[in-house]
Amino acid sequence: MSIELREVTKRVGAEIHLYQTSLELAPTGFNVLLGATSAGKTTLISLLAGLRSPTSGEIWFNGEDVTDVPTQKRNVSLVHQFFVNYPHMSVYENIASPLRVAGMDGAELKRRVEEAADILRLGPFLRRKPGELSGGQQQRTALARAIVKESDLVLLDEPLANLDYKLREELRDELPRLFADRGATVVYATSEPSEALLLGGHTATVSEGRMTQFGRTSDLYRAPSDIETARVFSDPPINAAPVIKAEGEIRLGDSARWPAVGAIADAPDGEYMVGVRPHYIAPVASDAPGVAVNGEVKITELSGSESIAHFEFEGGVWVSQSDGVHPYRVGERHEFRIDTAGCLYFGADGARIAA
């Protein structure tokens, strides 16, 4: 289904929850809304669901203006962060509820409920009450209810946020497959960049009520249009610092300079911001391409498979993330190497310098 926001805004009293946004969702695959808490993700989802009305602008489904169509008539499903099930009903009846509301019963209802339960591996629990299930099973029940309905639009608002880490990994893996063949448009809100990447599809980054960019998820990650998108789409946070371009080179403070290559080579001399994701900063002076920098290590985090060091450099704290175990010592100076091929440059207006 084609779904479109046309110049939509949302104001509540004096507060702007959503600045003017125009967006045409991808009809298949996931549309991820990525942003921090209160960035505007839930506002967008409520507008799409018809739970709230825009202050201005229009919402179009399949070429029809549905701005004033109430949620019951939009054929949408919504799954929240908090598992919402009917506590007094069995899992079977929970899954069946949207079909019963639609007036279905008999063999067709049974078939559809069992199919959904099967896909979500709830078969053995159909007679139980939600309270007797684990968190993961409760959220699976809510997801089954969203699937059974065969909605045109499925809205998932941080559905995995309240689950254990491993369960989240498992369901995140299953979700794209689950919706792959169902022909529904799926919108998925999350605050986790890694989740957006793994779900694939398309992503809209949202920050403080503004959508900063919409496009293919991997394009947004690798070629963000502006520094805010790069910030929203980085975990660990992206290193950012002012640099000066002059005489064909990039200068970072007094100690680091490297040749300006790629799109920045053609940009006029002047002040820019450089953004470097932590995994482009390696812990040792190797013969890898790039520029050597050094600084005092402030914090170390070793996870067993990777090492993270926070070090002071040119008046800021920089973060390096690398595979393996590196013996940093807090308080000592270490040499790091910035892979300049991984540097993103942004102009004074925040826009990325692109070819």
Added chain:
Amino acid sequence: MARITLSDLRHSYLPDPQSDVDYALKRIHLEWEDGGAYALLGPSGCGKSTLLNIISGLLHPSEGRVLFDGDDVTGRPPDQRNIAQVFQFPVIYDTMTVYDNLAFPLRNRGVEAARVEARVREIAGMLELDEMLDVRAAHLTPDNKQKISMGRGLVRDDVNVIMFDEPLTVIDPHLKWKLRSKLKELHQRVRATMIYVTHDQTEALTFADQVVVMQEGEIVQIGTPVELFERPAHTFVGHFIGSPGMNVLPCEVRDGAAFFQGVRVATETAPTPPQGASRLELGVRPEFVTLANGDGGVPAEIVRVADAGRRRIVEARAGETRINLLLDDETEAAPGPATLSFESAKTRVYADGWLMEGAR
């Protein structure tokens, strides 16, 4: 600060427990050094909260003792144990200023004003709260509120232990990141005994010097983050730690070698499984599986390549068995037939879930 000994603890929520399954905690025995950073890691229901409540005194264990510096505190209520706790949701007084919130635990214990002032300013400085000391707590963002909770835990210097129960669960990722490193920095500065309870491996591994991994009321492994990653003692640890977790593949052992689907797989040491083991498996992390070019290796089919940013997660199938690979951004990988190769020094045999004795 104190050394903490948990001596032969068992706990059941049932009035008359019979067998092991009736126990939420099945015999826990461990010792934590004074000033260490420890984590209790496991899924919901593994018993980590039960254990935390026993240490804090909210729960009296069915069996065993809790010792602080050799002193038996098992019978003491929480307020006589001298511990500080930080919970998932910030516990602060909204109507008080940040300063008064931080001062509260000290004033409550009759600490003199000058000492309160010095200590509050020191902790506020460490947590970067000094700019907002006069602000009412109600107006703060969730991460700043949680910082105050942490500050209230840290402000007393006479506590035996500071316990953190899922303190970052409700915090956004980029702030979570900041708070996590703040906490690490604080531990490096104050060297208090800290126990951090979580289901999130990243939080546990980056915070703690030593991690206790729990499953179904039992400790499955205690180790440094490197030990848990490099040499999981149990397939559960291999699966739970790492993302994606360790590949666990059914195997056979004959003539001192391991075979997966008829293909001989070189392992760290020659496998000698114990008599009567009912289940033999190979464990190898996705980081140590590569695409083989040339002879030898496990034939498989790549079914999906997922972009994980700085790496790609490749999902392959060998028959019915799923095998994950973690490849860097530059290695070519596309759906279709492939041959997989396992790094032998990182491939081990597990018998009934446990790493074989000979391989330890």
